[in-house]
Ligand SMILES: Nc1ncnc2c1ncn2[C@@H]1O[C@H](COP(=O)(O)OP(=O)(O)OP(=O)(O)O)[C@@H](O)[C@H]1O
């Protein structure tokens with residue numbers, strides 16, 4: 001077990017820099033999830049921690065020790081690759097036991113650890129098969145198994161559940177979480193899945209174009225996104241972001257581009273007339289009251305809740321309600337944003353204003 | 355397509371295949387039967403044993419390999435066995451050496467970026483392959499001088515070295531293709547699992563690329579086995595190989611067809627064995643990608 005510190009790390013391929021000075025401190029035993037759009041550098045960062053990709057500048061420390069020039073085998077990490085990377089000429093059992101074998105573990109111990117991992121991952125019937133004889137989901141579980149048979153300082157997971165069906169994913173999510181609670185091994189985990197990120201992480205790091213946009217606990221990111229990017233990225237369905245201006249005469253409010261007034265509890269001093277973005281999560285609307293009239297375009301009832309796709313002026317919004325709603329397309333629905341839960345961002349810099 | 359059409363197509367296809375088989379196999383058949391003919395049979399063009407000529411051990415007797423001579427001392431047989439051994443050693447040795455060196459070179463070309471003057475990996479690969487364009491005759495004199503200086507003339511080692519050089523481009527080309535199909539993540543996974551770079555190469559890459567290696571090895575053996583020019587040039591009494599011995603049967607008293615045919619048959623036999631039993635390894639190694 002160990003802490004992992006990434007200090008102002010940069011990575012360039014030739015003249016093209018893809019990671020622009022990333023710093024992340026990961027405490028011993030912490031479960032950190034990296035999220036971000038495709039191509040933002042999540043895998044690259046993970047591979048640099050693993051030692052598979054040399055870093056252009058900066059420092060990476062594992063357990064206080066600078067590992068910049070340490071080969072992967074001496075970093076004591078276990079990694080699940082996005083592409084699985086199973087050894088095609090080895091059986092499932094051999095794949096899972098390979099790392100232990102390389103560390104000269106006794107045969108009996110290898111066997112029992114592989115068996116234990118296979119039980120967790122539901123792979124017992126496949127132990128003597130070859131990777132080509134497995135489905136995508138099974139292969140992914142073998143890749144997972146190859147990591148968890150070991151007891152490394154750090155786990156690195158690159159989208160380890162992306163190919164599983166919904167049920168298996170929920171099950172595996174719980175297994176990984178339980179595993180982490182039991183072993184308390186420092187973990188860095190990349191995912192595209194909002195729910196995975198929100199439910200599993202001690203801390204989420206949001207990356208975008210090779211920089212860290214924000215890092216914090218899942219609820220911190222949900223409650224107080226630092227900028228428009230994080231606001232739009234965390235939460236599903238995504239936060240509504242309406243363009244307009246701040247109005248500050250006596251009482252603060254927000255005027256959309258179409259001149260519609262939206263409530264605000266406060267706004268920064270002297271921001272009257274400042275172009276801004278009004279962010280409100282779909283689940284933070286109430287029906288009726290002192291409301292904005294939204295023109296319904298589509299209703300999607302799922303039973304437990306109803307999603308409303310509507311328009312405020314020319315701008316599209318989404319609302320999620322626990323109530324059943326029977327409005328017809330084209331009808332005006334009174335939707336009231338909760339002013340206490342409004343996020344206000346500067347239009348130019350994208351930074352949070354309130 | 356109606357049934358009759360389908361049958362017609364079948365007949366045509368199989369007809370063509372049978373004709374081609376005949377064309378391909380006839381020389382072998384002719385060589386084999388000629389080794390059992392006497393002079394008259396050869397000149398009169400008799401083809402079918404027991405029908406238009408009576409098989410005779412003459413060709414094989416001249417090699418000391420007929421049933422009645424096999425027990426006796428025979429200098430020709432000894433000579434033949436020596437040449438045969440030379441061919442085997444030169445071919446297997448060169449093929450093995452070429453596969454080892456070629457695989458390492460190919461792995462480097464497939465995994466690392468080299469700069470050699472203005473040349474990059476692609477240019478270096480092409481440079482290797484371009485060596486095949488050069489006719490060996492150009493190298494005759496330099497090799498003679500070089501081998502004379504190094505005292506490698508008429509040695510099997512010398513032959514192995516020049517054959518290795520000859521097949522290296524092909525081996526490198528085949529192996530680079532093989533390594534290119536192996537995802538780099540496999541080696542990286544091995545590195546994370548605790549292997550060194552060499553460990554990952556030997557434990558993961560080599561086993562996966564083995565079919566390609568076998569194919570390259572067999573191909574090299576065949577090419578070396580058939581090689582004539584350098585063998586004729588660089589060897590004389592000691593290290594002479596089978597093809598040179600076959601060619602030297604055209605003596606001053608005219609061509610002794612029967613013994614030449616017997617020799618040729620003996621020279622072809624190993625290749626026939628390779629063709630029949632190992633052909634599928636070549637095809638498998640050269641066509642299938644390494645990883646599925
Ligand atoms: N070997 C390479 N040479 C040049 N550019 C590369 C190389 N590997 C990755 N990149 C670039 O680096 C950036 C980050 O890639 P990376 O694989 O880390 O993205 P990612 O966040 O993991 O994306 P995804 O979610 O799709 O897996 C991309 O823009 C990619 O094009």
Ligand SMILES: [Mg+2]
Nearest residue numbers: 042043082158
């Ligand atoms: Mg990735």
